[in-house]
Amino acid sequence: MTKKQEYKDDYPEKTLYLPGPTEVRDDVIEAMAEPMFGHRMDRMTDLYTTIVEDTKEFLGTDNDVIVLTASGTEFWEATTLNLVDDRMLVPTSGAFSERQANVAERLGKTVDRIEYDWGDAVKPEDIRNALESSDEGYDAVGVVMNETSTGVRNPVEEIGDLLGDYPDTYFVVDAISCLGGDFIDIEGHNIDAIFTSTQKAFAMPPGLAVCAVSDDAYERELEKDSASWYGGFQRTLDYYDRKGQTHSTPAIPIMLAYRKQMKHMLEETHDARDQRHQEMAEYAREWAREHFDLFPEEGYESQTVTCVENTQGIDVAETVETVSEEYDMVFSSGYGDLSEESFRIGHMGEHDVESIKELTDAIEDVADL
Incomplete structure (x- = not known):
């Protein structure tokens, strides 16, 4: 049975690159x-x-x-x-x-x-x-x-x-x-x-x-x-x-x-918000193809979540944990049975290409890419 874990006020702040929740102004x-x-x-x-x-x-x-x-x-x-x-x-x-x-x-x-x-x-x-x-x-x-x-x-x-x-x-x-x-x-x-x-x-x-x-x-x-x-x-x-x-x-x-x-x-407008998400998705896909591969079928890639196929066999769980501890950035392992076969970068909400690049640089450093 799960035991109580008291909520404290000293948690380090993390930048979220999850498929949700995301960063809030x-x-x-x-x-x-x-x-x-x-x-x-x-x-x-x-x-x-x-x-x-x-x-x-x-x-x-x-x-x-x-x-x-x-x-x-x-x-x-x-x-x-x-x-x-x-x-x-x-x-x-x-x-x-x-x-x-x-x-x-x-x-x-x-x-x-x-x-x-x-x-x-x-x-x-x-x-x-x-x-x-x-x-x-x-x-x-x-x-x-x-x-x-x-x-x-x-x-x-x-x-x-x-x-x-x-x-x-x-x-x-x-x-x-x-x-x-x-x-x-x-x-x-x-x-x-x-x-x-x-x-x-x-x-x-x-x-x-x-x-x-x-x-x-x-x-x-x-x-x-x-x-x-x-x-x-x-x-x-x-x-x-x-x-x-x-x-x-x-x-x-x-x-x-x-x-x-x-x-x-x-104020941003729907069109401009759509364009910004396109740019983040294009950057994330290019990075994934350079270092790994993409999990989704070609031509049907998400505009808000990039699922990266772990073709290099990195330890996904360890990489996610180390990036969180050393860089205070949180991204996601693969879902369910794909937990080690893939990992996911959420590029949605208030992120931009520069903030996504900060995460991919951290992943490169931790995974020694």
């Missing part, structure tokens, strides 16, 4: 220290309507936006409960797409998988073939846009385009580790629900989940006999329309941080 952290206020006060309406409408502006969407106190996992459950009666199609190519399928099965849905080897990307033609060959059809297709375990960026734009031919099948996109650092035209690619967590490319503290919902998805939930209570589209969006607030008590300090950070993101 000082003024965003400071915003959480405002005096507490009631979640039914006018001040809460001012706060919540600001972050919701600023998020819509940043993402360039007219779709409704929900911000809830939760991890992104909440919207795996909610979108499944809100949109799927019986059957869901989920292509699996890594740990998180497998988990999305597992969540739907746990909720009692029939899930058909299109299985890929870890590191391979989802192919749109396989989605179309599955839709065409199914006699029953599917209520929804769920795709992980950015497979954090393997560093694969799936072609959700092409998948969404083909789903335009299947108007009765809803498109659910898990963009937890990339939204805000990898541009996506939500309405332009028929996405009915796309969600993220604040601690990833939004570069905010953990604790909030964000979901953009199409009108069709909202109407679909209205037709169902049952739906998510906490993350229900009708419950959350109708309450916002009436009150400009959340239906349940929110994490107010984190929403204050959200307000501050979203102003920074709007």
